Amino acid sequence: MTHKKMSPARKQRMAWLGLLAILALAIVLPLASYSVHWLGNDAIAQDAATVVNPRSNYWRAVEGGVGGYTAISGREAGVLVAAGGIEWQQRRDGPVAKYLPWAILGMFAVVLLYHLIHGKNKLDAKQLSGRKIKRWSWFDRxxxxxxxxxxIFLAITGLSMLIGKNLLIPLLGKEGFSWWAQASITIHNVVGPVFSLGVVFMILLWIWHNFPTKVDIEWFKQGGGMFSNAHPSAGRMNGGxxxxxxxVAVVGLGVCVTGLIMLVPIYNLPVPSWLAWVPLIDGTRPQMQDANxxxxxxxxxxxxxxxxxxxxGTAGTxxxxxxxxxxxxxxxxxxxxxxLWAEKAAANGKVVVLDDDTSVSTANHEASQSTA
Ligand code: HEM
Structure with a gap:
């Protein structure tokens, strides 16, 4: 067999062609993997457009209110997605949290302005006689x-839960705020029922002094004497x-009942049958959202x-x-x-002189010291 020898020019051409082929492959091969991947995805996307994932249908049904299985027990067992949660959060974090706290600051500003312009409502009498009238019992106080x-505890912890994230993280840091937020929830849930009892007692003890009378209309006409030196007539309690x-009675009961509605599912409290007719107390999340x-x-x-x-009650009077x-x-x-109340007290012999201005124990001798 005879071998034809390659000419040097041909050898050089072959070498160049080989080099070009290697370069072309080096560029194309890595890109090829992308195109294969792209072609594959496109195929999957085409499938997805025509074939409905059975899981999506399931979750659509759940959003529509169909129940399912959950590991928790109690009133929320079987509820996989609580409808209305997003709407509730938008309202809570929106108008409620953004605008309402300004009412509190606004009231501080009004009070400060009033105090700077008008000052304390002082007693006209230059000297006190030492004669006193009992106004609040030990139990009242x-x-x-x-x-x-x-x-005060509820206001501080409640505001911490509502707007604390924005106000307190810069002060306490994220970990510090997380600790305080958790503590706030616990304090709020424990103090709430004590406060509710207090509101009920206030209503039972003082409702008798607080029915409106004609005297109150005149009191309001004179602005309660808050913008003049007048002292409009008043009985045991004035119009204000x-x-x-x-x-306290109406808003207080509203706040306590809505608070209780939120506590029922949190602690899985039993709802007594006599309360079952109240449409809000069914311990489900939508009711908790409205109550909140x-x-x-x-x-x-x-x-x-x-x-x-x-x-x-303090700096103002x-x-x-x-x-x-x-x-x-x-x-x-x-x-x-x-x-009017002072006149009645004097007429009924209720004006007393005490040994010690502030000692409540000496007040027990009031009967023997009565000067009226
Ligand atoms: C912590 C600050 C408070 C101070 C310094 C304060 C002070 C007073 C004072 C001095 C009185 C008696 C007024 C009088 O003798 O004519 C009074 C009455 C009253 N306070 Fe307070 N108070 C405070 C907080 C509260 C709170 C937070 C509530 C409600 C939750 C409340 C509800 C009442 C009620 C219902 C009366 C009786 C009013 C009536 O029967 O018409 N107080 N307070």
């Missing part, structure tokens, strides 16, 4: 302070206090009004706090703010 202190009482929005709206509005009440602290008010204070 205990109920008031337990309810008031619980209210009566309004505050009815806010109502609870937040009412309690934020109430907290704003409470700022006004706390101001009037000389001598009012003393009444809720010791149970007694000076006769001068009573005549200035509740003249």
């Amino acid at each position: 205990s109920v008031h302070w337990v309810t008031a202190i619980s209210f 206090e009566k309004v505050w009482f009815w806010v 929005l109502l609870h937040a709206i009412m309690s934020l509005g109430w907290t704003a009004l409470a700022v006004g009440h706390v101001y009037i 000389e001598g009012a706090f003393e009444g809720m602290k010791t149970g007694y008010v000076s006769e001068e204070w009573a005549k200035q703010h509740h003249d």
Whole structure:
């Protein structure tokens, strides 16, 4: 066999062609894998357009309200997707959390402005005679302070849950806030029932003093004397206090009932049969969502009004706090703010002189020291 020798020119051409082929393959081969992948996906996408995934149909049915299996027991067993949750969250995080807390700050501003312009409502009497009238019993005061202190705890923890994420993370950090948020929920859930009892006691104890009368209309016509030096007539409670009482009674009961509706499923509380007719108490998530929005709206509005009440009871009115602290008010204070009540007390021999201005124990001798 004879071998023809390759010419050097042909050898060179072959070498160039080989090099070009290697380069072309080096570029095309990696890209080829992409095109294979793309072709495959396209095929899957075409399948998906024509074939319906049975799982999607299942979840569509679940969203439409069909139940399923869940590992939890209780009222929510079998509920896989709680309809309305997104809508509830948009309302809660939207208008409720964004705008309502400003009402509280607005009330602080109003109170501050009033105090700067008008100042404290002082007693006209230059000197106190030492004669006093019993206004609040030991039980009245205990109920008031337990309810008031619980209210403050609930307001702070409630606001922490509603808007704390934005306000407190910069201060406490994410871990610190997570701890505080958890603590807030526990405090809120434990203090809530104590507060609710306080509200019920307040209503039972004080409703008798708070029915409106004609005297209240005149009191309101004169702005309660808050913008002048007038002292409009009032019985045991004046018009403004009566309004505050009815806010506590109506909004208070609303806040407590909506709070209870949220507690029922959380602690799986049994609902007594006599309450079953109340449409809201069925312990399901949609009812909890409605209860939550109502609870937040009412309690934020109430907290704003409470700022006004706390101001009037402390820095706003000389001598009012003393009444809720010791149970007694000076006769001068009573005549200035509740003249009709003071007259009745004097007529019934209820004006007393105490050994010690603040000591409640000496108040037990009031009968023997009565000067009226
Ligand atoms: C923590 C701050 C509070 C202070 C300093 C305060 C102070 C007072 C004072 C001095 C009185 C007596 C007024 C008078 O003798 O005429 C009073 C009455 C009253 N307070 Fe408060 N209070 C506070 C919080 C609250 C809260 C949070 C509530 C409701 C949850 C509340 C509900 C009431 C009610 C219902 C009355 C009786 C009003 C009536 O019968 O018309 N207080 N408060």
